[in-house]
Amino acid sequence: MQTPAAPPTAEATGHPKRGLVLTTMCAAVILVVAMVSAVNLAVPKVADSDLHPSPTQLLWFVDAYVIVFACLLIPAGVVGDRWGRKRALLWGLGVFAAGCLVCALAAGIPVLLAGRIITGAGAALVMPATLSLALIAFPPAERPQAIATWTGAAGIGGVVGYLVGGGLLQFLPWQGLFAAMVPVTAAVMYAVRFAPAAPRNDAPLDPVGTGLLVLGFVALLYGIIEGPATGWLSAPIVGAFVLGLLILTAFALQQARSKHPMLEPQLFRTPRLRAGALGVTAAFFAMFALFFTNAQYLQYVKGMSPLTAGVAFLPLAVCMMLVSRRASRLTARFGARPVMAVGILLIAASLLCVSWSDARTPYALYAVYLLAAGGGMGLTLPPLTMGIMGAVPPHRAGLGSGLNSAAREIGSALGVAVIGTVTTSRFAAAVDPAAGSGHRSASDILAAAARLGTGEHARAVTAFSDAAGTGYRVVAAVLVIAALFVLRWHRAQEPE
Numbered sequence: 001m002q003t004p005a006a007p008p009t010a011e012a013t014g015h016p017k018r019g020l021v022l023t024t025m026c027a028a029v030i031l032v033v034a035m036v037s038a039v040n041l042a043v044p045k046v047a048d049s050d051l052h053p054s055p056t057q058l059l060w061f062v063d064a065y066v067i068v069f070a071c072l073l074i075p076a077g078v079v080g081d082r083w084g085r086k087r088a089l090l091w092g093l094g095v096f097a098a099g100c101l102v103c104a105l106a107a108g109i110p111v112l113l114a115g116r117i118i119t120g121a122g123a124a125l126v127m128p129a130t131l132s133l134a135l136i137a138f139p140p141a142e143r144p145q146a147i148a149t150w151t152g153a154a155g156i157g158g159v160v161g162y163l164v165g166g167g168l169l170q171f172l173p174w175q176g177l178f179a180a181m182v183p184v185t186a187a188v189m190y191a192v193r194f195a196p197a198a199p200r201n202d203a204p205l206d207p208v209g210t211g212l213l214v215l216g217f218v219a220l221l222y223g224i225i226e227g228p229a230t231g232w233l234s235a236p237i238v239g240a241f242v243l244g245l246l247i248l249t250a251f252a253l254q255q256a257r258s259k260h261p262m263l264e265p266q267l268f269r270t271p272r273l274r275a276g277a278l279g280v281t282a283a284f285f286a287m288f289a290l291f292f293t294n295a296q297y298l299q300y301v302k303g304m305s306p307l308t309a310g311v312a313f314l315p316l317a318v319c320m321m322l323v324s325r326r327a328s329r330l331t332a333r334f335g336a337r338p339v340m341a342v343g344i345l346l347i348a349a350s351l352l353c354v355s356w357s358d359a360r361t362p363y364a365l366y367a368v369y370l371l372a373a374g375g376g377m378g379l380t381l382p383p384l385t386m387g388i389m390g391a392v393p394p395h396r397a398g399l400g401s402g403l404n405s406a407a408r409e410i411g412s413a414l415g416v417a418v419i420g421t422v423t424t425s426r427f428a429a430a431v432d433p434a435a436g437s438g439h440r441s442a443s444d445i446l447a448a449a450a451r452l453g454t455g456e457h458a459r460a461v462t463a464f465s466d467a468a469g470t471g472y473r474v475v476a477a478v479l480v481i482a483a484l485f486v487l488r489w490h491r492a493q494e495p496e
Helices: 016-048 056-083 085-105 109-137 141-173 174-194 207-230 235-257 267-268 271-301 305-311 312-336 337-353 363-390 394-431 442-451 452-493
Strands: none
Touching: 016 056, 016 085, 016 109, 016 141, 016 174, 016 271, 016 305, 056 085, 056 109, 056 207, 056 394, 085 109, 085 174, 109 141, 109 394, 141 174, 141 271, 141 312, 141 363, 174 305, 207 235, 207 394, 207 442, 267 271, 271 305, 271 337, 271 363, 271 394, 271 452, 305 363, 312 337, 312 363, 337 363, 337 452, 363 394, 394 452
C-alpha cells in the first residue's frame, strides 16, 4: 500500500498573498529611503523660512534623520526578532508618521530637529522588518527574486524621494513635504495587516552596545560634518575623531565579551558576510554621493527646477529596477563575483564620467552616465544582500536584515558627508581663497556671484563643476579600493 504524500508545508508553498505582501514591504522601504533624499530639495525653502536656521542647523536638518536611522538599524532588527517583526513594522510606521507630523508643525529649529530624530527612529524599525517579512512570505525557491525586488525598491527609494519631493516642493511650502507623508504612511500601515506573523525568539536587547554604537558613529560624523567650518586640525574635530574611534573600539570589545551581544563578532568571520556588509556600504556611499551632488549640479549648473531635476534622474531608477530583477538569474548563471565586479566597474565608470560633466554637457549624454550607474547598482546589490542574509541563521533574519540596512544607511551618510565636504571646500577655496575650507554654502556663493554679473556667475558655476568633479573622483577611488576587499572576501569559501 502506497503511503500518501504529506501535504506541502506553508514554508514550501509561501503566503497566499505574497505578491501583496512584497508590494507592501517595498512601499514601506521606498517611504523611509525616499525621506533621505527628498529633504535635500527642501533646504532652500527652509533656509528662507521664518525659522531662520544657521548653515550648521541646515546641515543637521538633513543629517539628523540619516544618523539616527543608521545607528538604530541593527538594534531595531534585534527588537523585531524579540517583539515580532510585524509589530515592529507597525510601531515603526507609527513613529515615522508622528515624526513627520512634528516636523510639519515645527515652529522652531529645536522642534524640527526633534521631529527629524523621531522620524529616523521610526524608519530604523521599519527597514529590517520589511525584508525579513518578505522572505517569510515566499517559499525558498522564490526568495532570491523577492530579495532582488526588495533591493531594487530600496535602491530607487532615493530617486522616488527626488521625484515626489520635487513635485510637492514645486507647489507647497516645505511643511507640505512632511505633512503629505502622514496619510501615505497610514495607508501602508493598513496594508501591513496582510503580512504574515513571523516567529519570535528571545533575542536579548543590548542597551549598552546600542548606546556605544550610536555615540561612536555620531562622533565620527560630527568630525566629518563640522570639519570644513571648524578646521580639520582644531581640537573639537580631532577630539571628535579620536573619541569616535575609542567608543567604537569599546563597542567591539563589549560585544566580544557580552553573553548576549547585539552583533556577534564571530559573524564577521564569515568572508561573504564581510564582503556583503562592506560592499553594500561602498555601493551606497557612491550612490548617495551621486544623489547629493547631482541635485545641485542639475539645479545650479543646468538651471533645472526641483521637479525637473527629479525627473531628470529617472534613467538611473528605471535601469536599476530592471537590472536588479534579472540579477539573480545572472548570478545563478555566471556566479556572484563576476556579476558584482561588472556592477562595481559600471558604478565607478559612471562616477568618473559624471566628474567631467559641466554646463556644456548635453543631458542625453548625462542620462547615459546615469543608466550606467543604475545598471551597476542593479547588478551589485542583490548578490551582496543575499550574501548577508545567507550568512546568518534563519531565526536571526531580523539581525541580518538590520545589518544589511545599517550598511546601506551608513554608506549613504558617509557618501553625503564626504562628497559634500570635498565639493564645498574646493568650491569655496576656488571662488574666494579667503573663505578657507567652506564656511559658506554653494547656494550662498553662487547667489553672491550672480549679483556681481553674468561673467562672475559663469566662473562660479565652472568652479562648482570642477569641485564636484573632484568629489566624484574621490568617491570613485574609495569605491574601487573597497571593491578589492569585497571581491577577495567573496572568493573565500565559507566553512562547511
